[in-house]
Amino acid sequence: MSKHITPAEAANLIPDGAIVSVSSSSGLGCPDLMLKTIGERFETTGHPRDLTTLHPIAAGDMSGIKGIDHIARKGLLKTIIGGSYPSGPSSAEPPLIWQMIGNDEVAAYNIPSGILFDMHREAAAKRPGVLTKVGLDTFVDPAHQGCAMNASAAASPLVKKVAFEGEEWLYFRAIVPDVAIIRATTADERGNLTYEHEGAYLGGFDQALAARNNGGIVIAQVKRIAKSGTLKPHDVRIPGVLVDYIVVDPDQKQTTQTVYDPAISGEIFRPLESFRLPEFNIQKIIARRVARELQAGSAVNLGFGISANVPRILLEEGLHGAVTWVIEQGPVGGVPLLDFAFGCASNAEAFVPSPHQFTYFQGAGFDASLLSFLEIDRTGSVNVSKLSFRPHVTAGAGGFVDITARARKIIFSGMFNAGARLAVSDGRLVIEKEGKLKKLVNAVEHVTFSGRRAIKQGQDITYVTERCVMKLTPEGLVLTEIAPGVDLQMHILDQSEFPLIVSDKLKVMDAALFQEAPIGLRLPQKPARKLEGAAHV
Template sequence: MMAFPKVLTADQAAALIPDGAVVTVSSSSGLGCPDAMLAAIGKRFDETGHPRNLTTLHPIAAGDMWGIKGVDHIAKPGLLARILGGSYPSGPSSAEPPAIWKMITFNEIPAYNIPSGILFDMHREAAAKRPGVLTKIGMDTFADPARQGCAMNAKAAEEPVVRKVEFDGDDWLYFKAIVPEVAIIRATTADERGNLSYEHEGGYLGPLDQALSVRNNGGIVIAQVKRLAKSGTLKPQQVLVPGILVDAIVVASDQMQTTHTVYEPAISGEIFRPLSSFEVPEFGVSKVIARRVAQELRYGDAVNIGFGISANVPRILIEEGRHGDVTWVIEQGAVGGVPLLDFQFGCASNAEAIMQSPYQFTYFQGAGFDASLLSFLQIDRHGNVNVSKLGVRPHVTAGAGGFIDITARAKRIIFSGFFTAAAGLAIEHGALAITKEGKVRKLVNDAEHVSFSGSRAVAQGQDITYISERCVMKLTAEGVLVTEIAPGVNLERDVLAQAEFPLVVADDLKVMDAVLFQPGRIGLDIGGGRA
């Protein structure tokens, strides 16, 4: 568009976006969110009624419920006409739903939950002017048109984004490429020629792929940055997005590094924190589960980790003196280090490397890693897992994000969670005490939403383990098999009777390691020759 990028205010840049545009936004919740630009678009619409009828693409997610509004700035009737996201802002069931969830739930706009890796693949195909993505990622999950086809509401179901096709004698999912006309990306620094560097960011995410898809199709690339530098002062190795792809620069000096975090240099790899500075989980039932998950690890593994109980496993390894025995890999791009928790989830401190998210997803989709530690909301009789939708308040989940990309071919997956919801649990005298049974069963006949396909896992020979506070289970061709129970647990009353479907019980049923239920270190041994 412009010979060289212009430095504009956020309001001026928002005025560049035409009605009806397809806009791609780089963000992962609060991480890398170009919040000032999204706020300016919402403000312009409130004042002028423009831009109208935007379609927005969010490969991971934009914003959250804790101070970085992101997509909620533009979740306005008339402004937003359609949205495709890897995930969405989430929050507690007691909280008021985000504005975007109200629009989705009340069927105001077509809304889609597309696996994050596939959304990045769609950008790459649009950049190269290829027709779309052929993939088996998402088969027999909610991404499959045989189920919901990524549709989050009735309007989306009327306008499918995926179909099943036959190619070269096999069945595939086909996602047609969507050509974006505007990219809103973020960086730390822009020089006067528009070259972008990421020295204060906790992850690159996918701005290069998003900028290429827009530039190659004649669109506008807007970069929100923290600061402006003189031309020629950025070293070429620092530049991730070259200025030839950038049309406008918006300086937002107060942009947050991630949610509730102005700037931590360990997140961006500029310093390393001492291991002693990481808090380890307090002793309790959640820690017991995390410890049992840690026992599944093998020395030298590259291990993906997700949100939930398993996010504490890296801290179990720190406490046990085993940090570094496995390498953690997360979808936002960090490789190694210590994945962070809570508001900083998606970032890592002390990372060995930070990959661009599209390439991290290629690594996941092709199962180059060794194991994944993930959570479950529901497990059903087929071994299917739901993490993406639950009940009448769907905003308590964020959607699937990269979960489907990660699990579709993973060699080993360890799912963790509580066996029932809201049970009264305690540890007494080295055993589990169930003081009140949970109100909601999580082992159900049919999962409300299929985020992971048990039948495909069995067919592909994937090694699937489910770990809860009261038992360990494995997925087999015969069904879900109970292999271990916790000390203090009654198999019939506390396990079999609390599942809606019949569980298979191993002939050599074991009791979970008693040391898991004691305070202090457990002497974790995952190989590698250390005690």
């Protein structure tokens, strides 16, 4: 018997007070039609009410795929637990969900994406919850905000600090979903799901398993339905035994602003010359300097922002393939995409389910991570998860906390301060006017990355800006390089709220970084890997 039902019939299956887990990553893999139909049902009938929704990665992006904003209605949502939240153009009105969070109309939590996937896994196995060190001494820690984004959430904590085997851990109880809403490309009549047009698998399997094992239902939104027995078993990512209902949306987008691109789903490989190279500007200068921190043969995680341009720097320098990029949505290798398509990669070598990718990150199996910063403080801690001009509201940290918790090497990149007017002339940086907002502050507003824990764990931390490079040491932030044309005192030391240590070996950044021509980048080879932590006779 076919499991195909209409979106309205599927929406009617969701009871008041249900816990609903939604698989998505911004526009990538978003079951937008199902969320839209749930919102329409509420507007018409007043049901379902008081939902708790789980979003390991954001659902929607305000750039053509509304996602969670379809159900951001007072009375419909009671609680929302997200790894990240949708964002849109800075000039646009804030998403409805941000407004609800800021107005304390919904209890809102920001739990790291990897931990949220772990919570689903523990719920599926009927274990009590997640014991982890990920998030210690960050906003995740109960000593800080404990993941709460507003007063309603702070009144009902989801994480506590516990002692186990003589060590300090964070404990997140498992949350059991009543409904999982996932997405794929094709379903056969028995509910077997394939992902041939998707840019990532995300965590649909784990979310479906958590619901099914606990007596819940699984609704899969797909582009099309095939006859039973026509899908190749090796292509099926989620078996039909986990899927209860199928909803068809023939118009679902592959990802944000993209109806379908076969290179994103690995069906073809684009010629390398078809990728846009970054124009010469300040951000490119920073990305070039970040690239010099890499080693050939490394597996490197990539975050949103300036860092996302680093693969294009290697492409321009003839070094594509020297580094394997790994991103939290699951693509491995290839050329990670930019802007709202970030999270996808063209020409990927493999797709890993997001929960497995986060296990890889949490255990520091990769070599380095390239991430952005909004603020840095005197301890080396970084904030990327709260914007001061939007009180109590954040786009969320996504997998940032999972990635940085144990990463052996992290290169943070960003502008030294906000709003400065900058230019480049004859291989020198020209600061025409200073920005009004300092980004090196005494204490960050929100601790997304803990410099204190980084020192304790021996992590290698570098901060790259347009005017200098800094290293984190037990004594503080050490200034190691300065851009040509920059005045040390006026442009750097006076622009920081806390004292910077100037290295006695302070160098001038290579002038080639500040010129349009390729820089002749050469990457040292990563040392051969040796067995770690084993006793040898």
